[in-house]
Amino acid sequence: MFCIKKQARGISKIISTAYQHIFSCSTSLQNYKQVYTVGVMNPTTDFSRMWQTALIEIESAVSQANFSTWFKETSILKEADGTVYLGVPNSFTEEWLRKKFHNSILKILRQMNNNIRALDYVITKDEGRSMAKKIVAPAPTMTMPLQDFYINKDDNLNPKYTFDTFVIGPFNELANAAAKTVISNPGQVYNPLFLYGETGRGKTHLMQAVGNEIKKLYPNKKVFYMTSERFGNELFSALQEGKAQQFKDRFKKYDVLIIDDIQFFSGKEKFQEEFFHLFNLFKDTGRQLVFSSDKHPNIITGLEDRLRGRFNAGMVLDIPEPDHESRMVIVKAKCATHNITLPQEIVEHISDTIKDNIREIEGVINIIACQAQLKNKELSLNEVRNILKNNAKPKKLLSVKELVKIVCDFYNIDEDMIYNKTRRKEVVRPRQVVMYIMREDFNISFPSIGEKLGNRDHTTVIHSYNKMKVDLKSDPLLIQEINQLRSML
């Protein structure tokens, strides 16, 4: 228990320090808040010292038998607004301390700290109470992969996904802020909350954290999480069995509905229709909806306009690629969960190599942790490089010619036109797209892009690149085109 706690504290400390690092240039309020939390996070040790002192006094006042029965497994968990929360192992102890020792404990605590006004009890999970006699499994029998399935079947939420484990950086600050707003006022603002971004950016984590947090703060609100795929499957079998009404009624009891990967609805009209009615029911009765998708609702193909409009009416937020600093924080946080520390150069190398997918970072850290344990030593930068080479998504090699061919096929123009000097409108766009992709995805220098595409000046390329960047902000059709092209590469 102690060791887990320490580790958890370690993580939050890393996150908080990294926070300061990220925000070191800005003097946002949040920054101060973080510094402040770091300040009060440590007193856990003060608590234990305080409680030790209190226990010495209590011990002298009660019999040894009484002391070891009632006080041995107690601790101070936290202190808030003058109330000290005492962790006790079970309801029996709570009842007894409350009845027999409440006033004396409070008195002793108040002698030490005058600000303490009240005392309350919290039953702590007794996991690891008997950690010492940890049994060794009868070795060779394999274990069931149960740990992956700690999912609450009432709401489908995975309790693992909370805000405590969610790394916040500039890239997902906005999404995080919106999520917090939703939590403080479910159903009232930002309804629906629509998060989109590529796979492995933490959409599911954030959504589930919203669910878990709402559950914690409003115990009588019923939260339900499901993927759109499951929604589809269940609706399908309900329709087959003629139980469509029961299926719909099931959702009526929920106050918060979280649906992941909305893009799977694309092209499925019947699902969309049922979903549309469900949506209206939730929206009209002021109940919160949270969705995610890999694309902006405007460019999900095969989505009915009325749904699209309704998505847009809420809050649509992008979770973009994490920035370098955030990636470093993520790497460190993931390391901390494995209880390993990596040298700075390795952390930098990992966050430099894996840019867009947090899940991949997680995978690589898992491998590093596993290998470090096997070899029983820290891995060198070279070894990590090898791991990354084998495990990171391979960057496909593509010649300029192939790229141009794909783009031209897509826009249905002649390949030669790209290299020619022509400025006809139907050619200019694809040419700019080629330049943009070369620069953005393959990091080729402006001059050499110009050289490869018919000896153009590098300023021309810079102009095209910047123009594309501006256009992309306002033209959803262009985003869609680029995304489709990227998937074809």
Next chain:
Amino acid sequence: MKAETKFFKLKSAVSITERAAGKHATLPVLSCVLIEFKKDALVLKSTNLDVGIEMEIPAKTTGTGSVAVPARTLSSFLSQSGDKDQPIVIEFVNNNLVVSLSKSKGTIKSVPHDDFPVIPEVSNGETRNIKSKALIEGFKAVWYSASVSSVKPELASIYVYKDGDFVVFVATDSFRLAEKRVPVSESQQGSIDLLVPFKNSIEIAKALESMDEVVTMKSSKNLISIESAGIKITSRIIDGVFPDYRQIIPKSPTTEAVVLKQDIVNTLKAATVFSDSFNKIKLTADPVKKILEITTKNSDVGENDAAIDAALSGEPIEISFNSKYITDCFQSIDSDSMSLEFSGKNKAMVIKPVSSNQTFMYLVMPMNR
């Protein structure tokens, strides 16, 4: 204080409450039964701070008050046989509890009861009714599969939940898993979702054993009480989440064997004589040659080969298990024959009784070498 009641009533109440009395309690009063003299009734209480049992029996009383006596002493004294309907009189005299039967009299030294803990009440919890037999049946069918380590309290518990017309009991230590579905005839409302520490579930089952009636379960986050006429059991429950085990149940077996339970019980008994320190047994199923074979080998003892008559289908397979994990589940299989389903080398084997109502299912993970 003095009370008169029937011998067998006091005897059974003491033997039930004794179960919850602490065995190595740091506080002496925790190994006691607290006897409360009330108007027309005696209330017996005991607790080890994990489970608490309260029993009420009718009695003719004079005077009210409480007395605590060591549970073991009292129950051992009452274990003597005798006419079960004979009257028994207990009286508190000079810090002693005097127990008088028609032919014998015992004087038991009492323990100061000021320190006897309050058994907590479940406040504003949900209330549900269930037959005591259903509860006992469910607990007994699965408890041996729970984890004996308390590192993961969820796995050291029995997960009880309601699924349609069934109350489902599940326990696993991640090497094997047992699931028992007990039908609840009355279409009762309200869901059930509880994690009862398996040690407490044994106590609950034992305490309810002699009864056949509907009990009321009342539970809050950390506490459950099970109540019926004359008895109330209070137990700690785990505030946690049981893994969604249904996802690991293999869906489509590749090999299936149906065997007589008695055959496999006997064969395993002989085979384990030669198994190694990990209780390893090797199962070989060959549907083409129609053979199900159990092989064990221990370099210090010897080896054993035994064939079992079986109806086999699917692909041939060779797979090893810890025999203890298999034999454990036999107590929960009440049919003559049982089916073994394999889904491949590293997948769990599923054992089910072969009967019309398959309410029991057992999963065992294989050994990896």
